[in-house]
Amino acid sequence: MTTDPLFGRWTARIDQHLHGILPDPDTAPQGLHQAMRYAVLGNGKRMRPLLVHASGALFGADPARLDAPASAVELIHAYSLVHDDLPAMDDDALRRGRPTTHVAFDEATAILAGDALQALAFALLAQAPMPPALAVECLRVLAGAAGAAGMCGGQALDIDATGRRQALPDLERMHALKTGALIHAAIRMGALCGGAGADDLARLDGFAGALGLAFQVRDDILDIEASSEQLGKTAGKDAAQDKSTFPALLGLEGAKARLEALAIDMHHALAPFGPRAEALSALADLAIRRSH
Template sequence: MTVDTFLNDTRQRLESALERTLPGSDSEPNRLHQAMRHAVLGGGKRLRPALVLAACRCGGGSEEQALPAAIAVELVHAYSLVHDDLPAMDDDELRRGQPTCHVAFDEATAILAGDALQTLAFGTLSGISQPPATVVTMVRELSYATGHKGMAGGQALDLDATGAHPSIEALETLHRRKTGALIEASLVLGALCADGDERFLGALRAFGRSIGLAFQIQDDILDVEGNSAETGKPQGSDTAADKATYTALLGLEGARKRLDGFHHDALDQLAPIPGDTSLLAALATFIIERNH
């Protein structure tokens, strides 16, 4: 199976599963439910849930048993995008080629939609068919990736760094939290669904840390060189907002070199894993070569 086939299959499977998981747009409160569906359905690479399923497959588990974890991760990701796009945060008007949630609805509804998506994610994950101790570990893992030591903390650091010139170490701390933490958690959740041992979990954590930063560097490169029709958001928005980015700090060539370094690091982390890691390796390559 090629990585494109796998990602297409994952998108189709996730779209159906998310459709079933989200509340109907005709149920009360209608506007909130419509906003939740607007934020989640009909777009996105579904890369994080694909990492959940690929990690589970690598560990010899069933993708079906990992599906609730994949749904939970995508709901958390969607919530984070809704809140990141708010006027008080990044103040973006376009996401996945359509108006952002607060533009399509209103700011208050967008805040509530993000809140509701986050709680729906943890409700979905807590109902996964796994031993109770494993479920607790998975909830803890996703909580860590989402909270003050993960995405929320990373967003706070990002706001603090806007207009500043942080060191490369500070920039990577920021993005390990804001972007990398959920990518790392996606892989760990998939490994837990396959009942992976500590060695397997450790290797995937290290792999996730490398591809998480690689993902962010490619995002920064696309902000400079990307096409808005392909990326689904305005080109140069981070530059215009004076965000701290790899391209601003290192230049395009310096950012590309660092991207290649993290790609090689990621592939090295897969070497000790006894299972078939070819799909995970292909996903790492997809991350650094994507154009959106």
């Protein structure tokens, strides 16, 4: 299987589905609907919905069954970025190479857009064309990953830790929630849609844990080595806000070594699946080699 054309087809399918499920920007309330589309349809990497498709493909899932969970996880991710960029949070003006949603619209509209995207994600899963028990399980997985035991909890820990040095285990736990939980949910939802069993899900949990951490280590490295133009967001923001990062705790070369060790962990976790896991393996490589 050649992964690049496959990823291109999946990305086109994801974007088409997102275009279709987002509200019409010409219907009232236009400002809210326009902000929702602005937040989602920018130049995102679509890593999380791609993981849904790759994990589902590993078990032969019908692509039509993967559309709802793939879009739902991207909507949650997009909402989280809108809220993370707000003045009360990270206070950033640049995202995906253009003004953040609260800058392009206004702060109140951005808050409402994030709220509406989160609600739309769960509505999408609730009415997805899949057996009701599977839909409920996908709802449970995504809700858990998005809430206080996942992404929101990780963001709260991040805020609490700003301005003080964290121990490495605390930093890893924070990012396992803030970044890793949604990646784990994407992989698990795709596998569930393909009928994966308990042993396979456990193997994928190990892969997802390593990938979520690797994704953040790479982000921290890029925050040092890449420009704002390359990243599409403000470079050097972590250092400016005195946040603990993997390079700050391990040194830049130590962070790169940690990234390579995580790459080995990911490939070991996928090894029992053989060539069937080629797409997941390629996404893992993409995540740790990316330049933005």
